[in-house]
Amino acid sequence: MSRSTLPGDPPGGRRAMAVWGIGVSVYFVAVIFRTSLGVAGLDAADRFHVNASALSTFSILQLLVYAGMQIPVGLLVDRLGTKKVLTLGVVLFTAGQLGFAFSPSYGTALASRALLGCGDAMTFISVLRLGSRWFPARRGPLVAQLAGLVGMAGNLVSTLVLARLLHGIGWTPAFAGSSLAGVVVLVLLLLFLKDHPEGHEPEPFPHQGAAYVRRQIAASWREPGTRLGLWVHFTTQFPAMVFLLLWGLPFLVEAQGLSRATAGELLTLVVLSNMVVGLVYGQIVARHHEARLPLALGTVGVTALLWAATLVYPGERAPMWLLVVLCVVLGSCGPASMLGFDFARPANPPERQGTASGITNMGGFVASMTTLFAVGVLLDATDDNYSVAFSSVFVLQALGVSQILRLRGRAARRERERLVASRVETVHVPA
8 A cells, every 4th residue: 555545545646627617617607706895895885785784794794605505415414425416506596697787776785685695605515526536645734735826816807807897897797707616617517516525435425314313414514623613713814804705895995095906916925925824824734733723723813812902003004014914914814714724624434524624614604604794883873983893803813722722622523533533544554
């Protein structure tokens, strides 16, 4: 047996990269659609004549649907496989983006974002499952970070391309035109994607209705690694998500007095920082598994420090250098959130990977949804005082860190037990 391949591991290679590339291209388009409101927030407020609280409802509803779908999607991926779930996801998020383009009212626009969120929810868990089926387990952290990096590239397209289209050709042509990307990836998906390589089919297991669902969720939740993964994702992801998804552009333009062009460049900096840090974190964790928790907690601490420095800076506005550093640090939040899956993955057997990933992925989106709502309410209540509104970030960070510290010991002990057990099983496998 090769030293670089674990028993039963898929081989990886060029074909794996090609198939995984199709899956991750679906996620790429989903992120473009998800983050499109981040560059259109002020335009949406004017188009639908809404205040800050109503504007935040767009993203809150989208994330509420996304978060609520994570466990059902995980169960669907475990049961039906990647291709079927991704196909349904593409159809839904493309219909949502197209509906948003032609929405004549606030209500229909909300319904379109909910539909988009439902389809978007089916992408990332499916891509994680696809990676685990096509690549060796030792590549898991790097493959997950690369998936996150491609997602941030989708955010970059929103920031650079869709923003220019929006202000160049208008609302309806920009959003309707972007929906064609969903059609393209749907064709690729139907023609070329496969759930797993030949010879690595998962063992069939009987579906037992509600009993199966309860057993999958309960077994995944009992693992401390799954819960730790959820809280790592919860604590690390949301500061950047809130900034990019909705409130970053208004904060930079209205509170910091920047032009839209300069604010757009800072949002782009967040995305570029995310992509670079994602590669670094992936390489570090692939080589030093024990670095997961220090990286996660370090990211939380530095993010809190930079937010505090920006919000309490003396004077009317923070200096540009501080805003640049803040955006660079916010770029590390996405890669740090991916570390949550590196706690959940080894804690669960292959037949529960989708369910466990769904539970983990709920964390950051619940935190983002909560913060989006809190910022919108506080802005309305304080006459657009962004310092007060963004202070809600610290409350959720404190909650998340307390849970991470509570669970880390149990998760580490359980992971060591699983590792010892797998080594014993490997020794007894006949040559």
